[in-house]
Amino acid sequence: MLPARILDLAPDGCSQCILGLTDTPDSGIKLVEPRPGTRARYLTLSHRWGDSHTLRLTLKTRDTFMRGIPLRSIPKTYCDAIAVTRHLGFRYLWIDALCIVQDDPDDWCRESLRMASIYLNAACTIAAHVASDDDAGFLTKSFAPLAAARVRHGTSYIQDRGWVFQERGLSPRLLHFCAGRVLFEDHAGICTTTSWGSTQGMFHVLREGYAPLEGPKPDLADFDLAPTSWYSVVVVKYSGCKLTYNSDRLPAIAGIARYYGQLDGENRYMFGLWSKTLHVGLLWIARDTRRATQREEANPSWSWTRWPGRVGY
Incomplete structure (x- = not known):
């Protein structure tokens, strides 16, 4: 079931991969408010906001976002999340900064109470460990080979964040973008790859369907x-x-x-x-x-x- 607001990455039915993002008059990205009960698969982003005052959903920008968001205005970390989402064949992406009205206390309070269902119902959460803020991004052209399939302390900008603790605990699946590799985590554990390009086989379960998972991962179950x-x-x-x-x-x-x-x-x-x-x-x-x-x-x-x-x- 879709959240109250979510980014529609293909409002006109476009499904092209945008790993090489270019700004066009029709960016194919807009904020939508689905009818209650609308069912569709979506991804979420777990990230560190940082001190930069980048793009945010506010009472003033809400109408603009619903008409369309130009790619040139979207910070790098969000662009990378959009690229991953489209590359995996998903149409919808939930980002807290763009889907919760940041200057409306009532909306913020209401949506923060819905976090459990938002992350529990997501097909997968993208965890941007190497992005120090919204402008940094997390996709690189190559990944150095590393051995242990775990997120190392000191190499993650989000691992010790309070909001991220909840996001990781509630998400049934996570895609960790770390320094040097990509990790995929679900109920069965963590598997690793050394490059973004080599994830094709690993993510077929996301593209072609997967067994339904009930509830969060074992550490909260x-x-x-x-x-x-x-x-x-x-x-x-x-x-x-x-x-x-x-x-x-x-x-x-x-x-x-x-x-x-x-x-x-x-x-x-x-x-x-x-x-x-x-x-x-x-x-x-x-x-x-x-x-x-x-x-x-x-x-x-x-x-x-x-x-x-x-x-x-």
Whole structure:
């Protein structure tokens, strides 16, 4: 099911590969608002915004985006994501900066609560690890051969980001663009390739169909077996991630919380803790005291979300 807004990369039925992007009067890209319940396959982008003030969906640009977005105005990281999406044969791409109205608090709040369904329902998430910001891009002409099929710390600009923690946890499949290689991750694990051009065989499952997957990857799938895993799996890992705004401490994990809450409708969510395991949730300990002055005052003092750094149990 398509999100409330999404980028249509082939509004006129064009399906050409645009790995060599050129700007034309008809870029074939526009923002659309599908009718509720519309079903189609789409990809999502997981990226680091950075400090650059690039293209954003706002109340002022909304009508323009729905008429068509010129390629010359689209930052490199988004262009690369568009290229990958079209190259794999998909028509729709969801990018948070272009599909959520950034200067409308009501729209931002509403759409942030839909993150769980947006990432869970995506065919695959493109993870732009090597893009330092929206203008950097992540596609290169060649990839140096590397051995271990894992994302190395220090080579990823998004691995320690709070919003990305949720995006990776909820996405059933991920396409990691890393320094030197491309990794494909799903429920079965991670497979690797050393060049973008050699991914043709690996991605046939995306182009020609795949077995349906229910729910997120295994690291988030055992909540119902271990009620306290919210704290040991999610809180401990997420609390060490970075956020540009401390006020995002709760919103950036709201999608995972919504998924977890669906497992037990009687378990009430309270500022990052759950009613049935409240006695465990209150036992958090601050591990990082360097940012003590940056506490999120809007959250209660008994919640780990008040603390700006890593916590433990």
